[in-house]
Amino acid sequence: MSAIVVVGGQWGDEGKGKITDYLAQRADLIVRYQGGNNAGHTVVVDGAEYKLHLLPSGILHSNKTCIIASGVVIDPFTLAEEIRGLERQGLTTANLVISPLAHLVLPYHLELDSLEESRRGPRALGTTRRGIGPAYQDKTARTGLRVADLFDLDRLAIKLAEAVAEKAAIIRNVYGSDAPEALDIAYLGRRLREIAEVLRPYLADTSAVIDAALREGKRVLFEGAQGTLLDLDFGTYPYVTSSHPTAGGACIGAGVGPTRIDSVLGVVKAYTSRVGDGPFPTELAGKLGQYIRDKGHEYGTTTGRPRRCGWLDLVLVKYAARINGMDYLALTKLDTLAELPEVYLCTGYELDGEEIDDVPLDPADLERCVPRYVKLEGWPALEGVRAYEELPSAARRYIELIEDFVGVEVCMVSVGREREATIIRRELL
Numbered sequence: 001m002s003a004i005v006v007v008g009g010q011w012g013d014e015g016k017g018k019i020t021d022y023l024a025q026r027a028d029l030i031v032r033y034q035g036g037n038n039a040g041h042t043v044v045v046d047g048a049e050y051k052l053h054l055l056p057s058g059i060l061h062s063n064k065t066c067i068i069a070s071g072v073v074i075d076p077f078t079l080a081e082e083i084r085g086l087e088r089q090g091l092t093t094a095n096l097v098i099s100p101l102a103h104l105v106l107p108y109h110l111e112l113d114s115l116e117e118s119r120r121g122p123r124a125l126g127t128t129r130r131g132i133g134p135a136y137q138d139k140t141a142r143t144g145l146r147v148a149d150l151f152d153l154d155r156l157a158i159k160l161a162e163a164v165a166e167k168a169a170i171i172r173n174v175y176g177s178d179a180p181e182a183l184d185i186a187y188l189g190r191r192l193r194e195i196a197e198v199l200r201p202y203l204a205d206t207s208a209v210i211d212a213a214l215r216e217g218k219r220v221l222f223e224g225a226q227g228t229l230l231d232l233d234f235g236t237y238p239y240v241t242s243s244h245p246t247a248g249g250a251c252i253g254a255g256v257g258p259t260r261i262d263s264v265l266g267v268v269k270a271y272t273s274r275v276g277d278g279p280f281p282t283e284l285a286g287k288l289g290q291y292i293r294d295k296g297h298e299y300g301t302t303t304g305r306p307r308r309c310g311w312l313d314l315v316l317v318k319y320a321a322r323i324n325g326m327d328y329l330a331l332t333k334l335d336t337l338a339e340l341p342e343v344y345l346c347t348g349y350e351l352d353g354e355e356i357d358d359v360p361l362d363p364a365d366l367e368r369c370v371p372r373y374v375k376l377e378g379w380p381a382l383e384g385v386r387a388y389e390e391l392p393s394a395a396r397r398y399i400e401l402i403e404d405f406v407g408v409e410v411c412m413v414s415v416g417r418e419r420e421a422t423i424i425r426r427e428l429l
């Protein structure tokens, strides 16, 4: 198989970084197709730690082409910093290709993100305040600036002046605030002209680069950020992200036709977590939730914000399998659930006295769903387990029940943070 999409099967933080890193070893091209620097993971290679937010994880392998496709929104200052950071650590970024069609996240987007979250108060969406939502808003409103605009100085000046005038009116009149630096056209123009020179060497038609690679039989990995239940259409709206972190999003965000995709891998954590507000039927509010949160280190990487934790919700996973057309599942963090006397899998809900086994369309209904559980025996610690047959029988039963219910094969099982702590049942790519 030569083109695979990796997507999150829950609300993000499923461990896609580790799974992508594993698959990237065999890929020739790694493509990011949506989101911005609200995603990100830490990759540890030979003891050195690299923090990646916008750059695809394959960037550490100089023989792999890494693509930031048109569906991504780029904070050019963060990207330049990430590029410089890698170069300071002695790594090349010559293998990076950036789409000129990608939209820019600019300082006033960050201001607007923050102001809007604060205005919402207790109804805040829980965004990372990195300006991603406001940048996608401008894209849809057809007022956004794209990477290509940085290289046409006249066009840049006109678009920037228009955008700043609009944002200044909103920031001052709607929010009663100000943002002198983010609204200073001369300052922004100067910084953007500098940044343009950093980005210039990387620009190319990324859709054409991917197409050429596929025609040559190269292996292409599409790396989704966030998760299916954060999808703008199919997630728990409005507590969602502003893009499509689903398999279909890979086609749109990378400019690749659906017939070119060979398979879809969903990454699913052995339990469920979510950041911020929104429905979460299997949430464990008490001690057990805290235990899973601590054992699984479920705290936001940048904010330190505790993530809500609960049992694995197979109704949601089955829904995610449908929305993405998942061919395979990678199950992560099975080790985190180890050493519990019993574990639970949610296989249905009760909604207003009625039994249902699919996700209700209205998130307000999902909020009222009471989970129906299957209780299973727990399993001992999984240290050193590297083969499926070495897993305790209770852990295998857990995996097999997931496969049966969702109707998708679990081809990888992750039992620890390290690359070696991965059980491969079927090699993809």
Ligand code: GDP
Pocket: 008, 012, 013, 014, 015, 016, 017, 018, 040, 041, 042, 296, 332, 333, 334, 335, 336, 414, 415, 416, 417
């Ligand atoms: P992403 O947002 O889906 O890319 O999630 P990350 O890649 O950031 O993963 C979340 C965290 O879980 C990271 O700190 C990983 O190192 C860690 N992790 C991934 N898989 C496993 C696993 O199987 N077991 C344990 N204990 N940690 C894992």
